[in-house]
Amino acid sequence: MNSIKDTVAIVGVATTEFSEDSGRTEYSMACEVIKAAADDAGVPLEDIDGMVKDVVDGIDAMYVQKALGMETLTYSSDSHWGTSPLINAVTALAAGICSHVVYYRSANNGSGKRAGSDFRAAKETKDESLDLIRYDLHHPFGLMGPAGSAGIGIRRYLRDYGVGAEQVGWVPVVCSEHGSNNPHAAFRNAPLTIEDYLASELVVDPLRRLDIAPEVDGAIAIVLSRAELAADLAKQPVYVGAVAMGSGTNGEHYSSYSRDDIAGLPEMELMAAELYRVAGVGPDDIHVAQLDDRYAPYVPMQIEALGFCGKGEGGAFCEGGDNLRVGGRLAINTGGGFLSEGFSHGVNVIEAVHQIRGTSTNQLDGVELAMVATGAGGPADGVILHS
Amino acid sequence: MTQEQAKVPHPARWGVLYRSSGPLWDSAKERNLKMQRCASCQNWLMPPRPMCPNCQSMESEWVAVSGEGTICSWVTYAEAPHPAFDSPHTVVLVDLAEGPRVISNVVGIDADELEVGLPVRVVYEDADDVLTLFKFERSA
Incomplete structure (x- = not known):
């Protein structure tokens, strides 16, 4: 089988300021961030011939392309949520369709459409195709917003494996420690303590306020190039060892209730198996990972699904935080994660690039491999990067 | 509202x-x-x-279906996500005896009484002339 391994490198990254209210349009942020990522890479905008994004962004790629003066594209696509557009970028580059592709995400999710507002959005747009199951079968009973949908499965994980708040709470604690060193983190505060966590209100029981990553306004862009073009650019290339998605039987976004076992992340298991197969590495080789901490309990669930510990051992893995800190068995979310940086897909890929470049604000020594996972609770996507 | x-x-x-x-x-x-x-x-x-x-x-x-089932899981919103519901608001996932799982609400059961496997049976509630909801009460 042909492999995409090492055919593509990340050559440029950029973010706008992340905030609770950008005061500007997604269009404006998209243009700024793409130009900044191209500058970071040393790739002239006119040499970028592919553009990928996810479907939930507000601004159509055609307008962004026009504003940036990018004359010709030979590839453009919208992929589903998360960082899954990266797989489209890698595919287009590995297939020889493009030389340089930019992945961008620009969203005013803090001040504008929040993730909890899907019903209102649907009502306004009369768009039942967006997620018919939610509107038809969940909303009449008041199951609304992703925290509620996710909480149903998360409760069973916590209960079935005896994972307690005094274990899960170390995820927000460690993320806040990492975020407190990252000047870019929108929700940078003094580091939390486990006592802060245990005192945090159960807003959607079993989820506490400090379990839930806040939405932000902001944009990210990542320029990827064919590997043979990457070595001569401005920055150290960060090679894509593997990129994969995972979609499981009876899968839905946060509400895969028809499965026998609703207490796991089978999509993540599928994705991880493919990542390890393609990259030719295993969990023992990886010591830094950017995990999807949109809801903190998804972190121990992911640590299990990605093979860093056995089933049901994720809570014990997190307890005390030492495994998760820089220098621990698996340093996670070294930029602060979605919990501290704010929830925006792609920003965790950029932190992984920083770790390999040696430019993180919580830098590990000698990082050769880094893993990124997103899409917990739904179709999962991830990437393994290396120096 | x-x-x-x-x-x-x-x-x-x-x-x-x-x-x-x-x-x-x-x-x-x-x-x-x-x-x-x-x-x-x-x-x-x-x-x-x-x-x-x-x-x-x-x-x-x-x-x-028989309308008999057991509680599979639940969430409780401290603040109901929509003005049609009281706060706190609990949503349950029910394992119907025949196999399928449905999202619903419970009637006459407090959130702190819920447990996985709790036996329930269906009750019907007219929300209005458009919609009748199927909810669940404690059985036996």
């Missing part, structure tokens, strides 16, 4: 026809809850869908 003004949300209210699940809501209105089942391999289809993922048959039937 008061409880009286807010209506339980459902696509039918926006003039959008719900498609695959129409017979489910009709059965609730008739107080005889039915679930979709593959006519070929008898696999339950929940959520409703046009094809059986087990055998790819497009023939299905709507079969009355």
Whole structure:
């Protein structure tokens, strides 16, 4: 089988300021961030011939392309949520369709459409195709917003494996420690303590306020190039060892209730198996990972699904935080994660690039491999990067 | 907004026809809850869908269920996510005795009394003239 391994490198990254209210349009942020990522890479905008994004962004790629003066594209696509557009970028580059592709995400999710507002959005747009199951079968009973949908499965994980708040709470604690060193983190505060966590209100029981990553306004862009073009650019290339998605039987976004076992992340298991197969590495080789901490309990669930510990051992893995800190068995979310940086897909890929470049604000020594996972609770996507 | 003004949300209210699940809501209105089942391999289809993922048959039937079940999981919103509901607001996932799982609410059971495996049975509640909800009360 042909492999995409090492055919593509990340050559440029950029973010706008992340905030609770950008005061500007997604269009404006998209243009700024793409130009900044191209500058970071040393790739002239006119040499970028592919553009990928996810479907939930507000601004159509055609307008962004026009504003940036990018004359010709030979590839453009919208992929589903998360960082899954990266797989489209890698595919287009590995297939020889493009030389340089930019992945961008620009969203005013803090001040504008929040993730909890899907019903209102649907009502306004009369768009039942967006997620018919939610509107038809969940909303009449008041199951609304992703925290509620996710909480149903998360409760069973916590209960079935005896994972307690005094274990899960170390995820927000460690993320806040990492975020407190990252000047870019929108929700940078003094580091939390486990006592802060245990005192945090159960807003959607079993989820506490400090379990839930806040939405932000902001944009990210990542320029990827064919590997043979990457070595001569401005920055150290960060090679894509593997990129994969995972979609499981009876899968839905946060509400895969028809499965026998609703207490796991089978999509993540599928994705991880493919990542390890393609990259030719295993969990023992990886010591830094950017995990999807949109809801903190998804972190121990992911640590299990990605093979860093056995089933049901994720809570014990997190307890005390030492495994998760820089220098621990698996340093996670070294930029602060979605919990501290704010929830925006792609920003965790950029932190992984920083770790390999040696430019993180919580830098590990000698990082050769880094893993990124997103899409917990739904179709999962991830990437393994290396120096 | 008061409880009286807010209506339980459902696509039918926006003039959008719900498609695959129409017979489910009709059965609730008739107080005889039915679930979709593959006519070929008898696999339950929940959520409703046009094809059986087990055998790819497009023939299905709507079969009355006993209405007996057990609690599989639940969430409790400290603040209800919509003005049609009281706070705190609890949503449950019920394992129906026949197999399919449904999202619903409980009647007469406090959130702190819920446990996985708690036996429940269906009760019907007219939200208004458009919608009848199937909810669950403690059984036995």
